[in-house]
Amino acid sequence: MKHLKWATLVVLFFTISTNSWSQSEKNVKVKTKYGKLYGNLITCDNKKNAPVVLIIPGSGPTDRNGNSVLLQTNSYKMLAEGLAKEGISSLRYDKLLVGESKGNITESEFRFDHNVEFAMAWIDFLTSKGFKNIVVLGHSEGSLIGMLAAQRKVVSKFISLAGTGRPADVVLIEQLTGQSSTIQAEVKRLFKHLKRGDQVEKLSPDLAALFRPSAQPYLISWIKYNPKVEIGNLEIPVLIVHGSTDIQVSEVDANMQKGGNFGSELVIIEGMNHILKVAPDDKEENTKTYFNPKLPLHPDLIPAIVGFVK
Structure with a gap:
């Protein structure tokens, strides 16, 4: 397990972030039985077989940028942009019934497994676009969704970001x-x-x-579903990332995931909260970060992901 200290990675962060890559961003969609899902695909001008990261959102009515009616974080938008600066393509999307993703399913008909189907549809989309090195990244509830999708589709790697290790x-x-x-x-x-x-x-x-x-x-x-069991079913490289000041998901969960997949890499980022920002342990001050979309991501997050993806 690695404990990443903010101070020790400042130099690394600013060094690797000076790279310049040609990139394009466009609105994309996939059709499903329950409606059309929309997202943003950032494509970097990379070598053949370069990685693309599928960012699966967490719980609640979360859009492609990591925002909802109540919470404004821009976490996924910043994550995608941070990866692009390092030459890594990504796809992030609005959940069904959120943002542009209109659907024809009622709440009482909706099941957790539908989220898995949608993630799989996006994997198929990326495959159809010629991507062969697909990395699935699931945040919070999206972690379990990603585990299940990665079991059923051909992908290269999996990243659990602030995911639970217990039911x-x-x-x-x-x-x-x-x-x-x-x-x-x-x-x-x-x-x-x-x-x-x-x-x-x-x-x-x-x-x-x-x-x-x-x-x-x-x-x-x-x-x-038990995330500890599901992550153990993956036969691809796995990275587990958890923030030490996450007030929603305990470090116990990160260790539970690690216990389910002994070959995985576990990174604990000091001072990072559930929405991937720098935050203190104090619950009130920590929660304030959920409503400030201008706050940048924790500076250690992108380097940790890039090191694993590349």
């Missing part, structure tokens, strides 16, 4: 630590039913939004 229900219960004992008990009861595939109609007002009946089928389809 989603375990992580969600942990994130509710600090809530009243009554709420925590109800959440555990709810997940016990969902684990069995049973929906729950009667909910307390505090949990009605998160566990609304129309969203429960998605949760049922999501919590059946």
